[in-house]
Amino acid sequence: MKPTPKPGVLDILPYVGGKAHAPGAQKVFKLSSNESALGASPKAVEAYRAVASGLDVYPEGSASVLREAIAKNYGLNADRIVCGNGSDELLSMLAHVYLHPGDEVIFSQHAFLVYRIATLANSATPVVVPEPDMRVDVDAMLRAVTPKTRMIYLANPNNPTGTYLSSEEVKRLHAGLRKNILLVIDAAYAEYVRRNDYDTGIELVSQFDNVVMTRTFSKIYGLAGLRVGWAFCPAHIADALNRVRGPFNVSIPAQRAAAAALEDKVHLEAAIEHNERWRGWLLDNIRALGLRVDESVANFVLIHFPKKTGHAAKDADAFLTKHGVIMRTVAAYDLPDCLRLTIGSEEANRAAVAALREFVQGWK
Ligand SMILES: Cc1ncc(COP(=O)(O)O)c(C=O)c1O
Numbered sequence: 319m320k321p322t323p324k325p326g327v328l329d330i331l332p333y334v335g336g337k338a339h340a341p342g343a344q345k346v347f348k349l350s351s352n353e354s355a356l357g358a359s360p361k362a363v364e365a366y367r368a369v370a371s372g373l374d375v376y377p378e379g380s381a382s383v384l385r386e387a388i389a390k391n392y393g394l395n396a397d398r399i400v401c402g403n404g405s406d407e408l409l410s411m412l413a414h415v416y417l418h419p420g421d422e423v424i425f426s427q428h429a430f431l432v433y434r435i436a437t438l439a440n441s442a443t444p445v446v447v448p449e450p451d452m453r454v455d456v457d458a459m460l461r462a463v464t465p466k467t468r469m470i471y472l473a474n475p476n477n478p479t480g481t482y483l484s485s486e487e488v489k490r491l492h493a494g495l496r497k498n499i500l501l502v503i504d505a506a507y508a509e510y511v512r513r514n515d516y517d518t519g520i521e522l523v524s525q526f527d528n529v530v531m532t533r534t535f536s537k538i539y540g541l542a543g544l545r546v547g548w549a550f551c552p553a554h555i556a557d558a559l560n561r562v563r564g565p566f567n568v569s570i571p572a573q574r575a576a577a578a579a580l581e582d583k584v585h586l587e588a589a590i591e592h593n594e595r596w597r598g599w600l601l602d603n604i605r606a607l608g609l610r611v612d613e614s615v616a617n618f619v620l621i622h623f624p625k626k627t628g629h630a631a632k633d634a635d636a637f638l639t640k641h642g643v644i645m646r647t648v649a650a651y652d653l654p655d656c657l658r659l660t661i662g663s664e665e666a667n668r669a670a671v672a673a674l675r676e677f678v679q680g681w682k
């Protein structure tokens with residue numbers, strides 16, 4: 319006799335994050351976790367340091383100062399914002415609160431891995447919808463809905479494909495769902511998107527009782543190490559999450575640094591501009607090597623490699639790591655022939671292309 323986990327838990331493959339080490343390489347460029355190329359705003363770092371002498375005190379549990387700052391920044395009602403220890407926590411909390419054993423949860427073939435983990439951890443059933451051309455297929459998602467469907471996770475834009483659905487497509491997806499199916503729009507990379515037909519999901523959350531949008535300070539705000547995310551929810555969902563949430567789930571340094579980060583518009587604009595410029599440069603230069611790279615609206619690109627031994631993604635990963643360039647293997651996302659490259663500093667981007675060039679030249 320021993321304690322046993324709930325059904326589903328032992329079906330979870332533990333999440334493996336992007337590699338951080340390249341043994342033997344002189345200089346290492348970690349481009350494996352979609353972290354910000356420009357790092358955190360100096361204002362956020364200052365706010366973090368300013369609370370160093372008060373670490374003996376518990377945080378204000380509802381993160382009210384941060385929620386007010388987010389509400390002001392985006393024109394939202396602070397009562398409908400819930401902050402989390404990273405948006406991961408909120409994605410899991412939603413599953414914890416809304417999934418019953420045996421419920422079905424729909425997400426797409428190359429979706430963020432946390433959706434599967436959160437589903438299985440709550441004894442629910444993942445329903446994986448094929449993603450032709452690396453794009454979420456709204457019609458296929460709607461076809462996958464059954465009487466057992468309880469939740470849909472949609473990363474918009476998606477990681478690791480870098481593609482997105484237009485606001486019209488997201489609306490169409492929502493319009494096809496029963497009112498008791500929760501649509502979770504994970505907009506972790508929203509700030510990077512510069513497309514007129516894109517919408518973060520705020521409008522849908524404002525209008526309907528079954529849509530939640532999650533956001534993060536880990537990506538464009540460069541605060542991944544602090545773990546801060548937030549969800550904009552219908553009032554009844556915020557209420558349910560607040561009952562279950564750890565009472566002090568966002569630390570004081572995290573709350574303060576995130577609030578300060580929101581005020582630094584200059585840093586935000588610089589991060590957007592840097593991303594636009596170097597994403598274009600990377601796409602052009604990697605394509606010039608004869609490799610397929612998909613269009614992306616986020617801070618990473620997906621590179622496709624031939625299957626041939628010596629040319630494959632796995633070989634590229636070993637070669638690049640030896641040369642100090644760490645990309646993300648994405649076999650766990652059902653993309654065994656691809657590597658995901660985060661847009662880094664100018665030096666890192668140039669090093670990545672130089673190493674890829676050397677790898678491809680080795681085929682001749
Ligand atoms: C699509 C997506 N959602 C959510 C997250 C989680 O971000 P965090 O927990 O750092 O807020 C990530 C991070 O990689 C992501 O790619």
